[in-house]
Amino acid sequence: MAPRSDRPDEPVDDERWARIVAELDDVDSAADAAASRGLDFPVAPGVDSPFRDGSRVVRPAQDDAAEPADPLSAATGRDWDGTSQYDEAEASVDEQESFVAPDPGPVLGGDPLLTMAWFAAAGVPMLLLVVLVAWRDAPALLIQVACVVFVLGVAVLVWRMPARRDRQDDDDGAVV
Structure with missing residues (x-):
């Protein structure tokens, strides 16, 4: 078995690095190609047209300063308008x-005999302790x-x- 060197295989690593850089250059050239064709968005490398079957995905531009889409996302529970309705409904149910x-x-x-017996059964062990x-x-x-x-x-x-x-006791226990 040949001794293994601690140095990585430099020519193979250099070739891989060159391929990665070439692919990144393809992305830059794709953006340039899209701009030269009059498109305002980059086209992925290897794609002739951004359109497929006559349809295209369009996303609206987002402004960083725009308000959030959901105005209640920053509101707390008591800031919501329906809270007063819940409070009124709970008050009427309570009434x-x-x-x-x-x-x-x-x-x-x-x-009194049972009371003294309970004090003797529970209190005497504590007193003895x-x-x-x-x-x-x-x-x-x-x-x-x-x-x-x-x-x-x-x-x-x-x-x-x-x-x-007790026969008169019809209670079966706790009632929920």
Whole structure:
């Protein structure tokens, strides 16, 4: 195997470069040929006429200072004229579809036994966590009493849980 040189093959590269430059010269000569035939646009190299089947594509000249074709392209949502129509329509729908939520009952106004059971089941574990972190040498009796209160609270909640669904309750759940 012959050693490979790091230099590119110069004659081949020069030939390619000469062809590229010649093609670019053809583009310049095509523009000159179009101007000599009275055409105001260049003709691609190798094309005898810009017309094909008697038709030609004409594009209007574009002025850089002209306004955009779409006047609403720079407008924001509130600048659009139809926004007031939407606002009026939404206001009329809101007037027709007025919903007033029922007044909720008192938060702690239910059964006092259930309220105490919920405080025991949810509050005692949080209290134990604070006691174990802040008061490491807490008396064992305090921790034992807290555990008993927690177990009693959970037992009351399970005991008072409804066994069957209320027959008068025809609600299937959330309504969308």
